Amino acid sequence: MNGGVKEFHLVAEPVVREMTQGFKAHLWGYNGQSPGPTIEVVEGDRVRVFVTNKLPEHTSIHWHGQRLPNGMDGVGGLTQKHIPPGKTFVYEFVARRPGTFMYHPHADEMVQMAMGMMGSWVTHPKARHPLIDEVDRDFVFLLSAFDIEPGSYTPKIMTMLDFNLFTFNSRVFPGIDSMNVRKGDRVRIRVGNLSMTNHPMHLHGHEFLVTGTDGGPTPRSTRWYEVTTDVAVGQMRQIEFVADEEGDWAFHCHKSHHTMNAMGHDVPTMIGVDHRKVVKEITSVIPDYMVMGERGMADMAEMEMPLPDNTAPMMGGTGPFGSLEMGGMFTVLKVRREQKPGDYGDPGWYRHPEGSVAYEFTGNLPPQLRSDSAGKSAAPSRGQPKKDVEVRIRKPASGHQGHH
Numbered sequence: 001m002n003g004g005v006k007e008f009h010l011v012a013e014p015v016v017r018e019m020t021q022g023f024k025a026h027l028w029g030y031n032g033q034s035p036g037p038t039i040e041v042v043e044g045d046r047v048r049v050f051v052t053n054k055l056p057e058h059t060s061i062h063w064h065g066q067r068l069p070n071g072m073d074g075v076g077g078l079t080q081k082h083i084p085p086g087k088t089f090v091y092e093f094v095a096r097r098p099g100t101f102m103y104h105p106h107a108d109e110m111v112q113m114a115m116g117m118m119g120s121w122v123t124h125p126k127a128r129h130p131l132i133d134e135v136d137r138d139f140v141f142l143l144s145a146f147d148i149e150p151g152s153y154t155p156k157i158m159t160m161l162d163f164n165l166f167t168f169n170s171r172v173f174p175g176i177d178s179m180n181v182r183k184g185d186r187v188r189i190r191v192g193n194l195s196m197t198n199h200p201m202h203l204h205g206h207e208f209l210v211t212g213t214d215g216g217p218t219p220r221s222t223r224w225y226e227v228t229t230d231v232a233v234g235q236m237r238q239i240e241f242v243a244d245e246e247g248d249w250a251f252h253c254h255k256s257h258h259t260m261n262a263m264g265h266d267v268p269t270m271i272g273v274d275h276r277k278v279v280k281e282i283t284s285v286i287p288d289y290m291v292m293g294e295r296g297m298a299d300m301a302e303m304e305m306p307l308p309d310n311t312a313p314m315m316g317g318t319g320p321f322g323s324l325e326m327g328g329m330f331t332v333l334k335v336r337r338e339q340k341p342g343d344y345g346d347p348g349w350y351r352h353p354e355g356s357v358a359y360e361f362t363g364n365l366p367p368q369l370r371s372d373s374a375g376k377s378a379a380p381s382r383g384q385p386k387k388d389v390e391v392r393i394r395k396p397a398s399g400h401q402g403h404h
């Protein structure tokens with residue numbers, strides 16, 4: 001506090017971010033981290049932010065979603081001069097409405113956001129608000145995406161669509177903390193999207209309401225229960241639910257390639273192709289040669305194939321039952337009866353009550369009804385698929401014509 005004003009200092013600078021164990025990225029951020037620190041204030045606070053530029057190029061900060069004087073909006077060239085390298089600018093405004101906001105540069109934006117420059121901002125209501133309920137747990141994170149070649153450190157800044165790392169707060173699973181709550185807690189999760197594509201965020205085991213956007217709390221009449229909500233580019237969605245089901249519940253982006261880490265994209269689909277003979281021939285020449293994907297890609301998570309230095313495994317994370325085969329935008333909501341109020345600590349894996357886990361069946365199966373490839377239902381047969389539904393596909397990789 002300085003004379004009734006809440007002061008903050010942000011230093012825009014190069015940072016090193018460990019995205020998950022064994023994988024560090026060289027990013028740009030604020031105060032040593034990407035995303036920058038989350039700024040928390042109370043509705044009505046006068047806020048002064050000192051922004052020092054230690055980047056090699058000019059920058060600015062836009063306060064996404066805030067009501068403020070036009071000259072504080074942070075659009076370089078439009079509402080202010082850019083902040084040159086080595087200089088400090090001051091932004092000052094009153095946090096007029098409660099809600100979840102974001103901050104990011106509005107200068108060389110594609111490069112600076114591709115490098116990880118962003119942060120969250122929460123303005124809490126000053127008094128009881130008719131549209132903002134009290135919660136026991138409050139989580140906030142930003143969605144962002146990076147394009148970092150396996151084995152390298154620095155994002156490719158000219159990438160427009162083909163990002164290969166999808167992150168919560170610039171971390172990828174298994175490097176993302178679980179969200180640990182007490183059974184019966186009212187939970188709020190605020191998710192802002194500053195990546196370049198939409199993310200349908202999906203929660204297992206519970207239904208939630210969207211209680212807010214970056215425009216503020218939603219009117220109650222507009223809320224309905226769902227288990228997935230799409231967070232479009234430049235949007236924030238605030239979801240709330242009562243965590244009344246004990247267990248380890250996945251919370252993730254529903255785009256399956258967003259729950260994977262960097263991989264080579266020119267991989268042909270090998271499901272159904274038996275290439276054991278070819279592999280045998282190749283390994284006689286190249287001993288380390290590996291072919292993967294014959295039975296799907298779960299193989300790749302289980303094999304722990306050797307990776308180049310500084311690379312996140314494409315799919316990883318080990319749970320109490322084995323490999324999770326997940327990466328990227330994935331974490332776990334841990335709901336526990338014995339979690340203390342206010343304790344955000346990790347309680348470890350859930351211990352399932354006896355007889356409540358999917359189990360192997362070893363008895364006799366009843367005759368299986370199957371449809372044929374034309375979609376017509378078939379007469380009961382015993383176990384064997386009909387010949388015409390077997391699939392043998394090998395998609396040629398584009399751009400590799402002439403290689404065999």
Ligand SMILES: [Cu+2]
Pocket residue numbers: 166198199200253254255258329
């Ligand atoms: Cu996604």
